[in-house]
Amino acid sequence: MSSHPAHVAEYAIPVEAPAGVVYGLLADPLRWPVLFPSYIHVERIDSDGSRELLHLWDMASGRLRALHVRRHLDPRTRTVETERIDPTTRQVTGRGVWRVTPDGDHASVLTLRRELGTFLALGPRAATSTAAQALDAEVRARLDEVRAVAGRWERLDELLMAFSDSVHTTGPPELVYDFLQRIEDWPELVPHIEWTEVGTDVPGVQFVDIDSAAWDGGSTVTSGAVRLCFPAAGYIVHKDVVPPAVLSGHTVQWTLLPDSSGVSVVCTHSVLLREEALGSFLGAGATLTDARHEVRTGLGQAGAELLGLAKWHAESALRRVG
Incomplete structure (x- = not known):
């Protein structure tokens, strides 16, 4: 097994909703399963208001996965930092940052950055390429999910x-x-x-x-x-x-x-x-x-x-x- 450099996927999209509304959707993970198609179930294991540990089940690349996710929420900057952990091995499998930027009173820009870290032994280069493509697709899909729900914020x-x-x-x-x-x-x-x-x-x-x-x-x-x-x-x-x-x-x-x-x-x-x-x-x-x-x-x-x-x-x- 060889180690390869981190792959980073980062995209930004416009959202027709105020920044506070979009951040509120990100900050309330217990509602994600009914709001977003990819999330199956979310449990909050621990929280002090700004830092929390979640156990979540979601669909990625057509497969169900279970993860522990550490999150640091900053409502002042409207950012959410995440760290994904394999619940079996306790190994960190990825990190990310959500960021919501106001674009006027009723619109915003939503950015999601995720990375596969150099701390992962990713195996052959072909496997690394597949993981990178899956990460790109997942980031785009997650952004689209949030935009679709946030766009209906008034109703x-x-x-x-x-x-x-x-x-x-x-x-x-x-x-x-x-x-x-x-x-x-x-x-x-x-x-x-x-x-x-x-x-x-x-x-x-x-x-x-x-x-x-x-x-x-x-x-x-x-x-x-x-x-x-x-x-x-x-x-x-x-x-x-x-x-x-x-x-x-x-x-x-x-x-x-x-x-x-x-x-x-x-x-x-x-x-x-x-x-x-x-x-x-x-x-x-x-x-x-x-x-x-x-x-x-x-x-x-x-x-x-x-x-x-x-x-x-x-x-x-x-x-x-x-």
């Missing part, structure tokens, strides 16, 4: 929504979790799920294609998702990587909260509406208020159905044992 509060539904069961949490995890069995158990295909090459990670009944009784809706399963912690994260047409972003988290009388199962949806699809979804003249109501009702009913079936699955097993 973002209306486009974003989050809501939860829950059920309490006296059944064992292990059986509740088992039902929610075994998505490959849902076509036989869940009325609105027509077909699934599940890939599980990595333990705890499910790549899923899903056909489900449309909310309005229309044609079948096809979507694709990545699911991260954390059985020891009692939760499952679901991110639509191919969301239904009316949604730009959609994440679901199933959380089990044991108590003295059983377990509460909470289903939390986070949604970013696709404004340009409202007409085809609800008809001419549809408003964001209409869309919010329809999405809340449709996703809520689907989630409630799954919650009820998880409860039944766990409690019926107890009745059979008794």
Whole structure:
């Protein structure tokens, strides 16, 4: 293995949003999975307000990766410095800087610089070239993602929504979790799920294609998702990587909260509406208020159905044992 000089990718793009808005998107990583297509899940491990450590899962070059990321946020200069760390080896795999520069009151310039350091043994030159090309593509893609969301800043509060539904069961949490995890069995158990295909090459990670009944009784809706399963912690994260047409972003988290009388199962949806699809979804003249109501009702009913079936699955097993 030989060591090669660092590769640096740095690009700047104009953004039709105030610098403070753009910086705010960068500073709030817990919202990234619903805002940006490439992010699957983000957890904040530690933070003192200006320095933080994140555990994030994202898609890069068509592959899922898990990273620890150290970040230093400076709201005064609107910069975010990052350091990427392999969570297994603890080796630093890259560094970067986001910078937001005002360009008038309602526009800005967003710059992202990332590098593959000389501290990495990158192997043969061909492998180094491939890594450099992937880094260039990733930087451009990340910038485009932020620009697309920031450009809707005046309507973002209306486009974003989050809501939860829950059920309490006296059944064992292990059986509740088992039902929610075994998505490959849902076509036989869940009325609105027509077909699934599940890939599980990595333990705890499910790549899923899903056909489900449309909310309005229309044609079948096809979507694709990545699911991260954390059985020891009692939760499952679901991110639509191919969301239904009316949604730009959609994440679901199933959380089990044991108590003295059983377990509460909470289903939390986070949604970013696709404004340009409202007409085809609800008809001419549809408003964001209409869309919010329809999405809340449709996703809520689907989630409630799954919650009820998880409860039944766990409690019926107890009745059979008794």
